[in-house]
Amino acid sequence: SLFIDGERVNDLPPKERDIAMVFQNYALYPHMTVFDNMAFGLKLRKMPKQEIAERVHAAANILEIEHLLKRKPKALSGGQRQRVALGRSIVREPKVFLMDEPLSNLDAKLRVTMRTEISKLHQRLEATIIYVTHDQTEAMTMGDRIVVMNEGEIQQVAKPHDIYHYPANLFVAGFIGSPGMNFFKGMIEEQHGELFFTNPSIRFHIPEEKAKRLKEKGYAGQPMTLGVRPEHIVQMTGNDRLFDSVLKATVEVNENLGSELIVHASTGNERLTV
Incomplete structure (x- = not known):
């Protein structure tokens, strides 16, 4: 069972679970501006325009993309698109973020930068983030708690230090470390x-x-x-x-x-x- 704030959410339809998703391929609407992409989910919830604008500008300020709000996704770099995708989730102010390999489409240097940005964002929002990655460096540097999986089976759940120094089995020992x-x-x-x-x-x-x-x-x-x-x-x-x-x-x-x-x-x- 999955509980959020003590409430069992297994039986709730996804739209009522208060979980926001950040996709690997950004999933931005190409015909909309950055502002409209970030505001779209709030408009669907029929939120007042003033509050939508305030939330979008606040998120854009955190992600340093305020100067991009009038552009469309095709005019943005990969890193900028990923920031917009993050911003679209942030404005929702959800209880839980699901991030599905959000940095895998970026080049190596940008991945390091965005890794730091997401860690800072996590500290600032004080929200729970479930972060899926195949990159052990991302897991070790960003995770407070790591779940190592192999073919759908959980191998070990522990803090990064314990995963590295006290691996539960040969798979974990061989997987973590480069x-x-x-x-x-x-x-x-x-x-x-x-x-x-x-x-x-x-x-x-x-x-x-x-x-x-x-x-x-x-x-x-x-x-x-x-x-x-x-x-x-x-x-x-x-x-x-x-x-x-x-x-x-x-x-x-x-x-x-x-x-x-x-x-x-x-x-x-x-x-x-x-």
């Missing part, structure tokens, strides 16, 4: 009271705190999948005795992103990203 997490299949072995993760290509010492939990749960001697994020593997310099686990690998490809260098390497049958 570049993606490294996965290695192997066994947990116990030697002289200490635990090691091993397979034919690698051998990792398991830190004491994690080893204690694994022992308590009876995982010693069991097959396991080890997940290691690329940023948690560092280049060894100097004395290898300073490191719990040392892995020798052959570099295959370097990707220089300016702020960071992504290294794709191999060791035995394993591929890893650092």
Whole structure:
């Protein structure tokens, strides 16, 4: 069941649910000006003209599109059209916004700008926004609470920090993070009271705190999948005795992103990203 302000809305027709939608493809009326596009829903509700004008100008001021109110959609850029689509929802003053991949039609630089604008808008309106996206960066930077789904099934519901650091399963662990997490299949072995993760290509010492939990749960001697994020593997310099686990690998490809260098390497049958 879906409740808004304590009221069950499952059985209400959509027009009575007080939910506004922002579409991926803007869905603006091409023959109407920006003002008329934003005012259209209010006119259908037979709201007084003065109040319509006040709401439209207030929303246009928030979105910085007041100078565009007399233009038609064909004279606007993608980012401007998306602002108009947002404005059309804002003037409704709904209880809930549904945003369906609203930035996917924009170029990369504009997506970053609009991401910030929507976050600021969320803080200003203090409204609930359900935001659908395939872009994990959008989800991590904009979401207070993230629902990760796979083929229609909910995998995890948590804050961005928890999704990243405490993924519920392999799908979530591999989905969140760029570049993606490294996965290695192997066994947990116990030697002289200490635990090691091993397979034919690698051998990792398991830190004491994690080893204690694994022992308590009876995982010693069991097959396991080890997940290691690329940023948690560092280049060894100097004395290898300073490191719990040392892995020798052959570099295959370097990707220089300016702020960071992504290294794709191999060791035995394993591929890893650092």
